[in-house]
Amino acid sequence: MLILVGLGLYIDLLPLRSLAALARCDKVLIDAYTSAPREAVERVYEVLRAMGKRVSLAKREDLEGESIARIAEEARHSDVCIAVLGDPLIATTHSAICTEAASRGVKVVVIPAPSIHCASITATGLMSYRFGRSVTLVTPKNGVFYEYPYDVIKENLSLNLHTLLLLEMDAEKGFFMDPCEAGRLLMELEKRRGEGVLRSDTLVVVLSRVASPRH
Amino acid sequence: MLILVGLGLYIDLLPLRSLAALARCDKVLIDAYTSAPREAVERVYEVLRAMGKRVSLAKREDLEGESIARIAEEARHSDVCIAVLGDPLIATTHSAICTEAASRGVKVVVIPAPSIHCASITATGLMSYRFGRSVTLVTPKNGVFYEYPYDVIKENLSLNLHTLLLLEMDAEKGFFMDPCEAGRLLMELEKRRGEGVLRSDTLVVVLSRVASPRH
Numbered sequence: 001m002l003i004l005v006g007l008g009l010y011i012d013l014l015p016l017r018s019l020a021a022l023a024r025c026d027k028v029l030i031d032a033y034t035s036a037p038r039e040a041v042e043r044v045y046e047v048l049r050a051m052g053k054r055v056s057l058a059k060r061e062d063l064e065g066e067s068i069a070r071i072a073e074e075a076r077h078s079d080v081c082i083a084v085l086g087d088p089l090i091a092t093t094h095s096a097i098c099t100e101a102a103s104r105g106v107k108v109v110v111i112p113a114p115s116i117h118c119a120s121i122t123a124t125g126l127m128s129y130r131f132g133r134s135v136t137l138v139t140p141k142n143g144v145f146y147e148y149p150y151d152v153i154k155e156n157l158s159l160n161l162h163t164l165l166l167l168e169m170d171a172e173k174g175f176f177m178d179p180c181e182a183g184r185l186l187m188e189l190e191k192r193r194g195e196g197v198l199r200s201d202t203l204v205v206v207l208s209r210v211a212s213p214r215h
Numbered sequence: 216m217l218i219l220v221g222l223g224l225y226i227d228l229l230p231l232r233s234l235a236a237l238a239r240c241d242k243v244l245i246d247a248y249t250s251a252p253r254e255a256v257e258r259v260y261e262v263l264r265a266m267g268k269r270v271s272l273a274k275r276e277d278l279e280g281e282s283i284a285r286i287a288e289e290a291r292h293s294d295v296c297i298a299v300l301g302d303p304l305i306a307t308t309h310s311a312i313c314t315e316a317a318s319r320g321v322k323v324v325v326i327p328a329p330s331i332h333c334a335s336i337t338a339t340g341l342m343s344y345r346f347g348r349s350v351t352l353v354t355p356k357n358g359v360f361y362e363y364p365y366d367v368i369k370e371n372l373s374l375n376l377h378t379l380l381l382l383e384m385d386a387e388k389g390f391f392m393d394p395c396e397a398g399r400l401l402m403e404l405e406k407r408r409g410e411g412v413l414r415s416d417t418l419v420v421v422l423s424r425v426a427s428p429r430h
Contacts, residue, residue, distance in 0.1 A: 006329070012232040015223055015329065017428070019231075087329070089337040091344070098340070112334040112426045114221070114230065114302070117343055119327040122304040125313070128332055129306070133347055133376055155374065161348055211327050213232070 002075035002101040004088040006113025009211040011043045013114050018083075021111055022048060026078040029071070032057040033172045034093050035085030044083060058082075059172060063094065072101040087115035119211045120164060126205075132156035134164035137182055150189045154197040179206045217290035217316040219303040221328025224426040226258045228329050233298075236326055237263060241293040244286070247272040248387045249308050250300035259298060273297075274387060278309065287316040302330035334426045335379060341420075347371035349379035352397050365404045369412040394421045 003025060005018045022028055028048055032041050041057065048055040061067065063082065074080055082094060089095060089110055098108045121128050135152040149165065156163045167177040177185075183204075190198040218240060220233045237243055243263055247256050256272065263270040276282065278297065289295055297309060304310060304325055313323045336343050350367040364380065371378045382392040392400075398419075405413040 008230055009327070010232075012235070013230040013327065015228040015230050016234075017225075017227040020227070087333050087337055089340070090333055092340065092342050095340055110337065112224070112228065112329045112337055114327045114329055115333045117336075118302050118305055118330045118333045121332075122302055122325065122327055125304070125307065125310055127307050129349055129351075131348060133374075134344055136344075159348075159370065 001079045001107045001109060002072065002097065003079060003081045004094060004098065004108070004110045005081045005083045006088045006111050006115075007040065007044055007083055007085050008113040009040070009086055009116060009119055010213060011040050011047075012213065013211060014044075015111065015113050018111050018113060021109075022053070022081055022083065023051065024079065025081040026054065027074070028053055028055040028081045028083055029058040029062065030055065031063060031082060031084040031094070033060045033063075033170075034091075035171065038171060040085055063097065068097050068100050071097055072104050072106060075101050075106045076104065087113050087117070090115045090117050114211060116166070116210060117164070120207050123207050123210050124162075124205050126162055130160075130162055131164055132159055132161035134166065136166040136168060137177065137185060138168040139177065139181075139185065145189065145192060147189060147193065150186075150193055150195075150197060154195065157197060179208065216294045216322045216324060217287065217312065218294060218296045219309060219313065219323070219325045220296045220298045221303045221326050221330075222255065222259055222298055222300050223328040224255070224301055224331060224334055225428060226255050226262075227428065228426060229259075230326065230328050233326050233328060236324075237268070237296055237298065238266065239294065240296040241269065242289070243268055243270040243296045243298055244273040244277065245270065246278060246297060246299040246309070248275045248278075248385075249306075250386065253386060255300055278312065283312050283315050286312055287319050287321060290316050290321045291319065302328050302332070305330045305332050329426060331381070331425060332379070335422050338422050338425050339377075339420050341377055345375075345377055346379055347374055347376035349381065351381040351383060352392065352400060353383040354392065354396075354400065360404065360407060362404060362408065365401075365408055365410075365412060369410065372412060394423065 003021050005021050008014050030041055030045055045057055101108050135149045137149045138146050153163045167182050169176045186198050218236050220236050223229050245256055245260055260272055316323050348367055350364045352364045353361050368378045382397050384391045401413050
């Protein structure tokens with residue numbers, strides 16, 4: 001069986017069903033590259049090691065590409081957990097493994113958990129019904145500005161909807177875009193496009209460490 | 216302190232932080248009217264009673280209107296938990312109590328939990344980035360058809376986005392719209408509006424008992 005286990009946003013938001021699945025399975029691969037905070041991943045790793053579990057911190061190459069078929073095959077003979085911070089499938093990051101396993105007749109189980117997607121909407125106090133599509137803001141690559149977030153914010157504003165704007169991160173490289181950098185990037189996009197989407201009176205709510213015990 | 220506690224979608228999806236808050240507080244009001252499944256609410260109630268907790272199943276009148284000021288005042292002198300299935304604030308149902316407590320200088324803490332909003336997107340295997348605004352389908356009241364969901368689906372389709380369509384429920388009256396009824400209602404809306412938004416080849420994914428252990 002292949003079990004995609006949501007860990008929630010902090011170690012103490014771990015759902016009981018996730019804990020039970022991790023305790024019962026034969027092997028755990030912890031996704032250590034798609035999510036922050038890093039310390040939550042390490043806490044889970046230490047707890048599972050202390051329980052005598054076969055557990056490893058998985059890099060991108062361990063869960064993508066050629067690794068997919070190997071994991072799907074392994075899940076045929078034993079219970080393999082892929083543990084992911086937040087909700088394990090909200091951005092469909094690991095859907096390729098699920099599809100591969102299912103196509104081989106291997107049972108796939110997904111355990112949902114608190115996700116940044118909902119927790120950040122909740123933290124604003126705004127209604128989820130008033131959010132349009134969400135989008136991730138990324139830094140320019142090789143001098144190329146990624147203008148898509150500007151289009152999404154423009155589209156949502158024209159419909160009188162809020163935008164959940166996620167900020168780029170790369171846990172393997174230790175890169176996490178901070179809100180100031182995001183602000184500068186948005187201003188630069190406005191300067192380039194000049195369509196008046198982001199004005200000096202545009203209301204922005206900045207969230208950080210959402211759902212942290214100290215949030 | 217006022218603590219809004221997310222219970223998650225099923226009893227075994229309860230996050231550890233929620234469990235700890237319920238165990239520590241002086242009083243628990245379980246929201247027994249905004250969410251399904253009913254059995255999860257009753258299981259939480261029984262567990263807390265067995266722990267010797269002051270716990271009650273709250274009706275709408277116990278958490279809205281005149282009750283809000285009383286709860287906010289009580290939270291000044293003791294730790295009061297309002298426990299809600301799913302995520303406690305995703306539809307901002309209890310934001311009035313939070314606002315009231317905060318305006319009186321009472322500390323408010325929110326504990327997020329798995330929500331139907333994210334769990335249903337996850338269950339479809341579709342990308343959260345491709346969802347537009349969500350909307351709830353409600354039955355006609357006094358012969359008046361509520362056409363807003365049709366407009367939202369139309370708007371999302373025109374942007375090539377999916378729509379998360381929630382179905383009306385009233386836990387106090389034991390009413391839960393089933394998918395067949397929803398389908399008939401959507402066909403009736405199409406017949407009335409005739410804008411070709413809902414066609415015989417429109418793809419619909421029907422989800423039920425999302426995140427259930429047997430889902």
